[in-house]
Amino acid sequence: MSAKTILYVEDNELNRKMLRHLLRGTSYRLIEAPDGESGMTMAREQRPDLILMDVQLPKISGIEATRALRAEPSTAGTPIIAITSFALSGDEQRAKEAGASAYLAKPYSPFALLEMIRRLAPEG
């Protein structure tokens, strides 16, 4: 069984580092994108098993990217966890509408995130 790939689209380096460390003890393979555009490209090319999409992104917002990914047949079925910053109400609603499978608000417990990942894309 090949390891599942997780794509993390996040512009904050620290957050990315955190997840890298978190996933060290797991069989998941992590690929990272610093913005929405590259995120979409990577998603298309590498076909990850799960996408973690930060909502707050430069250029294209996470919501838009999610919507776009959902529209593409190659990524339409991929589970996407939207990571919102819980600023304005309606973030969750928008995320859901865009097509996110689940959402998590910042700041989140890394272990909670891991659990969510494991649920949506079991390690196998």
Place this chain on the structure above:
Amino acid sequence: MKGWIARGRLFHKYVAVLFLLVGGMLLLSSVVNLYFSYRQTKAALIRLQRQEALAAAGRIEQFVRGIEQQVRAAMEVPFTDAAMAREQREIDFLRLLRDVPAITEIVQLDPDGRVQLLVSRLAPNEIGSRRNLSSDVRFLKTRIGRTSFSPVYFRKESEPYLTIAVPWGEGAPEVAAAEVDLKAIWQVVSQIRLGVSGYVYVVDQRGILVAHPDMSAVLQKRDLSGLPQIRAARAAPSASDGVTESPGLQGGRAVTSYAAIEPLGWLVFAEQPLAEAFAPLQGAIVLSSIFFVVGLGLSVLASVVLARRMVEPIRGLQEGAARIGAGELGHRIDIKTGDELEALGQAFNRTAAQLEESYASLERKVEERTRELAEANAELKEALERQTATSEILAVISSSRTDVQPVVDTIAANALKLCRGQTGGVYTFDGELIHVVALAGHSFSAQVLQSLRQTYPMPPSRGGATARAVMSGAIVYIPDIREDPEYRLQDVAKAIDFVSIVAVPMLHEGMPIGAVTVTGRGIAAFSQRQIELLKTFADQAVIAVENVRLFTELQSRTSKLARSVEELQALGEVSRAVSSSLDLETVLATIIARAVELSASSFGIVYEYDETLQEFRNLRGAVGLDPELAEVLRTTPIRLGEGVAGRTAALRAPFQFADVSDEQTYDVDLIRGQFQQVGYRSALGVPLLFEQRVVGVLVLLRKELGSFSPEVVNLLQTFANQSVLAIQNARLFREIADKSRQLEAASRHKSQFLASMSHELRTPLNAILGFNEMILGRVYGEVPAALQEPLADIQSSGRHLLRLINNVLDLSKIEAGRMELTLADYSVQETVESVRASLHPLAESKGLELVTRVPAELPLAHGDGGRMVQCLMNLAGNAIKFTRRGRVEISAELRGDLLIYRVADTGIGIAKDKIDTLFDEFRQGDATITSEFGGTGLGLSITRKFVELHKGRVWVESELGRGSTFFIAIPLRLDGGTTA
């Protein structure tokens, strides 16, 4: 008795009836009488005859029996010796013969039938001859032991004889037979007389006559057995009451009765000729007949009389009724019978009398009626005439609303016609003089016209009828003008040739406005009704005049009204424009257009006034403007006091220029030149004032000279006000628009700020908490014991910071109005339970009891469940925080539509003076408490904000040292649903 036939059926009926009745009765009685007489007679007859018959029968029987006895006695001899006996018998026999002359012969027969002894007058005696007579009937018959009597036989053809054979002795008896001469019987019979010619006769058992008063009849040996009476008697010999009518022996009819002689079997008849027998009856019959006839006659008479008496009155009634019925109501029935008929007659008479009366009264009534009808008819004709005239006049009135002349002409003509006057006229009074407006008459000569022209118009006076009527306002009727001392127009009267005159004033609201006058040739030529009619005409004339007046007035008013409507419409349009359109240009254009229209100007313009520069610029809206002029106007600033606009503004009141081409008046040369070129002459300026300040001026220009009417100026002022409003509205609107934009921008900035703030603050926190958690979660390997505590501290500090940030952001969001509730149905139980679950570890760690109490039947709430959790978490968390020992209770209950949450603790409580500011931001009981109990100090204010967003209320009840109870009361359902 004449008149019998003349009298009618009733009479005859009565006569017949009575006659029949009486006659019948008489007849009946006669008949009965006769009958009874007959019977009586008959009975008597029977008795008599019977008596005789019986007597005769008796004597004959006696005779015969006597002989028998003597014969028997003769046979009795005391001697037993036969010879002696015989001797004795002989002696006896002879004696017998001697004694009884009737006996002619006696013979004794011995038991064998031989003659022992015979003694006879005629024949030689026989003694012991022993002649055998055994076969003699005399012998034979006695064998039976009884005396036998032979049938009668005749000796010498003329002498009837009878043989009586008597048996004697016992056993075989001897017989002694005697021949008896029946002459004696004849004697007997012939001695009997019945009445005059009645007699008795005897008949033997064969029916042969054996005895009859007339011997010769007997000698005839007549056989009468054929006779009915004989037959009947033989049939019933012992019947004794029969008296039969039968053929008499000597012919004719007779009445016969009989008696039987038993031993002989003979019958004795007593006969009386019918006539004689019933002779007594005859008398009775005759008498009866006489009585009958007489009676009949009397009865006829009586019946006639009676009938007449009965019928007469009835006839009287009948005739009388007929005559009355025929109409002779004066006829009276005269019946004096003193009975019901008389009463009936009276009744008839009464009826007749009543009828007479009725008829009489009816006739009277009819006469009256006819008269009335005739009168009514005449009235009706008159009324119709009047009606026709009136409707004619009315028709004219309605057809010519604007012209009075045809109406008054018609009135005059009709007045003349209906009053049968000489002339009819209609006059008007204008307040000073009376004028003739219509005159009708048969012909007016030049002279008449002349005199009229001289008289009219004339002022009201008492000199003329019309003048007097107008003056007094009352009807003037002069039956004879020659008799009226005040009358002055005699020459007019003579010219027209009238002596009586009636003038009816035309009154409008009590004031005379004219008169209708009719003149008449004769004296007192006008009836009350005609005067009434003239009054009607006068009223109609008034109506006509009024109509015309009203009509003209109406026309003028209508045109005025039309103008007002136009103005109002324009005003309405303007107001609408002002209120509906915020486009100043459009509004002003509308206003100016209407103003130009209504003021009949050529063009209009609105200037806006710049206060600071004290000049007019910026002409806004111009209608009907020549482009060259427009250009000039646009570019030429007008100063205060200059030109139309300037002067108007300076005055702050509408200002008119009579002639803008006049140098003297209009001072803005440039513009004047233009005006002249285009041809504008007069101008009007109306200031636009807003709160006493001049905002602009409305200028109207006309190509004609002359002033603008005050109404126009007024109207334009209204328009001016509207214009001001429009301008102000536009300004306001601009300001509002600007402000809105600014607000919008600010709001956007705020949201932006919040979003970025949220993100900026949380991102590093995410790293701090995340990494820390990962370290503690042994992602980086085992954690040295010494590091456990500091790391835990870092964690809790980080969490605290996070909470702080969250609270601040929440507050800001609420402040910015960006906080929205996520409304949904949620369960109160679940809400409370999640709070309890979250806080349970904390409570347990402090050794506090954490209980919840929520009724199971609580219906679903509708609101932001998540936020409610946050609020309850805040309150419960505080409760736990501020309680050293005891318990914290979270409960919920429903009161009507309100959901009441309660968080009660047994903590330190809150001082009264701190309660007020408790829910303010950043307050907490005490700085020391803050440090001991932690907390951000923001929770309660946020809770309050959330509760308020929920349209609820949060408050606290507390006592220092005793604990606190926090309440949240919110509507159970924010969607308005009830708890039903």
